[in-house]
Amino acid sequence: MSETSGQRRRRITIVDVAKHAGVSTASASKVLRNAYGASESMRARVQEAMEELGYRPYGPARGMRGRTFTIGVVVSDIENPFLSLLTDGLSSVIRPLSYELFVSPSGFQPLPQKAVVEAMIDHQMDGLVMVAPLMNAAEIEQIAMAIPLVVVGHHSRSHAFDTVAADDNLGAQIVVDHLVELGHRRIAFVMHADGRGDNSRPECHRLQGFELAMSRHGLEREAIVIDSRWNLDGGREAARQVAALNSPPTAVHAGADIVALGMMSELWEGGQSVPQAYSLVGYDNSRTSSLGPIRLTTVDQAGMEMGKRVGHLLVERIEGRTEARHDVLEPQLVIRGTTARIT
Amino acid sequence: MSETSGQRRRRITIVDVAKHAGVSTASASKVLRNAYGASESMRARVQEAMEELGYRPYGPARGMRGRTFTIGVVVSDIENPFLSLLTDGLSSVIRPLSYELFVSPSGFQPLPQKAVVEAMIDHQMDGLVMVAPLMNAAEIEQIAMAIPLVVVGHHSRSHAFDTVAADDNLGAQIVVDHLVELGHRRIAFVMHADGRGDNSRPECHRLQGFELAMSRHGLEREAIVIDSRWNLDGGREAARQVAALNSPPTAVHAGADIVALGMMSELWEGGQSVPQAYSLVGYDNSRTSSLGPIRLTTVDQAGMEMGKRVGHLLVERIEGRTEARHDVLEPQLVIRGTTARIT
DNA sequence: TTGAAAGCGCTAACAC
DNA sequence: GTGTTAGCGCTTTCAA
Secondary structure: OOOOOOOOOOOOOHHHHHHHHOOOHHHHHHHHOOOOOOOHHHHHHHHHHHHHHOOOOOHHHHHHHOOOOEEEEEEOOOOOHHHHHHHHHHHHHHHHHOOEEEEEEOOOOHHHHHHHHHHHHHOOOOEEEEEOOOOOHHHHHHHHHHOOEEEEOOOOOOOOOEEEEEOHHHHHHHHHHHHHHOOOOOEEEEEEHHHOOOOOOHHHHHHHHHHHHHHHOOOHHHEEEEEEOOOHHHHHHHHHHHHOOOOOOOEEEOOOHHHHHHHHHHHHHOOOOOOOOOEEEOOEOOHHHHOOOOOOEEEEOOHHHHHHHHHHHHHHHHOOOOOOOEEEEOOEEEOOOOOOOOO | OOOOOOOOOOOOOHHHHHHHHOOOHHHHHHHHOOOOOOOHHHHHHHHHHHHHHOOOOOHHHHHHHOOOOEEEEEEOOOOOHHHHHHHHHHHHHHHHHOOEEEEEEOOOOHHHHHHHHHHHHHOOOOEEEEEOOOOOHHHHHHHHHHOOEEEEOOOOOOOOOEEEEEOHHHHHHHHHHHHHHOOOOOEEEEEEHHHOOOOOOHHHHHHHHHHHHHHHOOOHHHEEEEEEOOOHHHHHHHHHHHHOOOOOOOEEEOOOHHHHHHHHHHHHHOOOOOOOOOEEEOOEOOHHHHOOOOOOEEEEOOHHHHHHHHHHHHHHHHOOOOOOOEEEEOOEEEOOOOOOOOO
8 A cells, every 4th residue: 555656765663653643652662562560451552553554563672672573493404304393393483473583604613603603693583492502501501591491402401591302312212112123133333423422422322222122122232333424425325335244134124214315316326226135124205205105114203393392482581590401302203115024 | 812701792892892992983893895995004903902802793783783794595495405506605605704694485475575685674684585486577676676686586577676687498308309319309398377467587598498399390390298296295296196197108207307306206106117117307406306316317407507697697786787687597407317219 | 095973774661 | 650861882062
C-alpha cells in the first residue's frame, strides 16, 4: 500500500509510532517488548500505529540497549547433513519467539572459529550455538562467560554452558550388537585419530562404546581399530588399511557416514562392493545414506529433536537460567542394505 | 594476558582507547576506520592502544552510524552442496576486508524468505546475497532499494542489483551434445514444473538449452519433457513417469543432481541400474555425485569461483557502485559413469 | 591534523 | 499507568 517512488526514505522509528498513536516513546517501547505496564487500550492503539506505519524495530538500536533477537550458530562446515536438521529444529522453536537465526561457517581451523565467535559476541547476539567446536573446555567456558551458550555434539560438562548430545557410547554399542547378531565376530572400527584421548569428542565415546560392546560379547581379541580421519578421503584410506590387514574383519563400523561413503567409493573403484566385501555401518543417518544406490546401515541422531532442545535451552539461558543443563538423546539404529548375515 | 576473574566486565570502548592513547575519540574512530585525516604517528599510537586494551568495535554502535561489516546470505536450504562452495568463495574475498558472513536458511516458502530478508535489513547488514530466491523480479527490486544486493542463480536482469549465474542454457546444451555423441537420439529432460514460464529461473534456461540443442541435432521429434519437481522425491516420480512411457528414452538429463539421485534410487529399488536402464546426467557436480557407487555424469557450475565474484560485486556495491553488473560463468561437463555409448 | 559535541533509535530509571 | 529523559558506543559534522 505504502509504495512510494524509488527514493530510499527515512526509516520509521519508534518516535513516529508514538506520535501517531499519541503516546510516549516509552509506552510504545513497552508495547513493542510486551513489557509490563501498558493498558489494553494503549497496547491496541500502539499496535495499530505500528501496523499502519509499517514499523520495523531497528536492530542496532535495540542491540545498544537490550537484546538483538538474534541467535548465532557456529559450525565448521555448512555442508553437513546433520546441520540442516539441527537448524530446522532450532528455527521451529526460536522463530515464533521472534529470534532470528544466523549461521556462520568457520572452517576446520580453531583460529577462524574463534574469530567467528568473537564477531557474534561483538554483534551483540543474544545467544550462541556451537556445533562440534574445535576448542577445549576452558576455551568454551571463556566464551560462555560472554554470551549464553549451548554446545552440540561435544561431551564436556561445564556448569557454565548447556550441552545437547546423542549418547555416542550407546550408539556404537548398538552397532556392534547388530553386527554380532548377524554372526560377525571380527569387527573393525574406524577412528578419527585427531580425537584420540580427548574425552570431550564424540569419536572417543564411540570408540569406547565399540570396545565396551566387543568385550561384552567376549570379542575383545577380535576388535580392530583403524586410525584415519573422519572425512571422505579418510574413508578411502581406511578401506585401503582394511584391505592390507592379514586377518581382515568381516564387518566395519566406519564411525561416521562420510567415512563409510569414502570406504564404499574406494571398494567400488576396486571392483568390490558392500556388503559382499564386508558389512559396513555408518553413523549420522545423513540424507545421502538413504539413497537407493547407497542404502547404508547407520545410526540416527535425531537432529531435528536436538535442534528443538537446543532452542529451548538457549532461550531459557537468555532469559536468565544459570545452572547448566546437559541433555542426552538416545540414538537409533537404522538398518539398511550394507549389513548382511555372515555366510 | 588480560584474564580476570569470572566477572563479566565492562566492554572496552573507543573512549577507553582514545584516553589510553591520549587522543580524541574522533581520531580513534578515524584510525579504526582507516579514514583519511590521521597522521602516521597518531595512527601508530592508537593502534597500539587498541592492541594493548584488546579493543573490539561494538557492532550495534557502529551499525547506528555506519556499517556493521556484516553480509547476509539468504538461502532456501542450507543442505545444498553448491552453497558450501559458494560461501567458501565468498568468505575468501570478504573476510580479509573484515566483513563477517551470516547465512540464514529460510525454507522453500516465499513468505519466510521475505521475513529473513527483512530481518537482515533491520539488522543493518551492509549487503545481501540471495541464492535462487523464490521471488519475482519486482519483489527483488524492492529489496535492492533497501540494501546492496547480489543475486545468484536467477536470471532476471535488473539495473537495481547484480547477478552471478552460470550459463544454464549452455549447460543443458553440452549435456545433449555429449549424449548425442554417444549415439543417443531419444532423450528426456526432467523439468521442475513450478518454474514453467518464469524466465528468471534456471530450469527455464536449461529447458530452452535442451530444446535448442535437440533441434540443432535435428532431434526435436525425439525430445521428451517430463514434468516433475527438482528434489529427491521428484526424481523418484520422474523415474516412474519414464518407466511408463510407450516409447522410452535411452538417455535422461535430470536437470539437477538431486533429481538424478532420486531417479537412481527408484531404479535401484526396482532392480535396475544406470547406465543399463538408460544413460543419466545430473547438474551441479555436487559432492555426492562424485561418490564411488554413484559416479554421476553432471555439469559443474564452479561454485567457488561464483562465490568470489559475488564477493567482489557486493563489496563494490557497498562502496557505491550503482550500475548493475551481470556475470555469467561457463559451465563444464563432468563425465563419469552414468552415461554410456548406446549399444 | 585534531578535537568537541551532536545525535543515530532504542530501553530503562525515575518522576508524575 | 504514563511520560520525561539520560545514555548505550560509535561516526560525523564543524570549528579550532
